[in-house]
Amino acid sequence: MAKVLITYYSSSGNTKAMAQKIEATIKKEGVETVLKKVEDVDAGNLISYDGIVIGSPTYYGTMAWQVKKLLDESICHHGSLKGKVGGAFSSAANVGGGNETTINDILNALLIHGMIIQGEPKGDHYGPVAIGAPDKRSLDCCERLGKNIADLVKKVS
Numbered sequence: 001m002a003k004v005l006i007t008y009y010s011s012s013g014n015t016k017a018m019a020q021k022i023e024a025t026i027k028k029e030g031v032e033t034v035l036k037k038v039e040d041v042d043a044g045n046l047i048s049y050d051g052i053v054i055g056s057p058t059y060y061g062t063m064a065w066q067v068k069k070l071l072d073e074s075i076c077h078h079g080s081l082k083g084k085v086g087g088a089f090s091s092a093a094n095v096g097g098g099n100e101t102t103i104n105d106i107l108n109a110l111l112i113h114g115m116i117i118q119g120e121p122k123g124d125h126y127g128p129v130a131i132g133a134p135d136k137r138s139l140d141c142c143e144r145l146g147k148n149i150a151d152l153v154k155k156v157s
Helices: 014-028 043-048 065-077 099-112 136-156
Strands: 003-008 032-037 051-057 085-092 129-131
Touching (some): 003 014, 014 129, 085 136
Parallel strands (some): 003 032, 051 085
16 A cells, blocks of 8 residues: 655644645545654654655755755665655745745755655645645645545556
């Protein structure tokens, strides 16, 4: 059975709420999920997942250092994550606060690993974003991401 890791850093709880919505949707689609704070993820175990979804608040237009640390440590699997499914999401304090640059920074790392990333023609194209606490719009985008990840993981696993 396919298995997806959803990992995130959250100091306010906003990114965590998004992660929980994505997790619930993937589970509803019949895919096993593991939800972990990024601090609790061992980069050495990333290859045991068929999909990896990473969330971060936006700090100075990019991801939190805790997320970057995991991605830096993932070098031990360079090439081994090829063909796995990836995704990203972010929260920020302001509109134009750097959500898309944060998501793109995470996606760039996943693409360098050779992972498969699916865009979204409706809503948030690169991955769900929230301004402050996630509202209905951002949670709907989280649900779409969860469904897309689940569907794609089922196809490639």
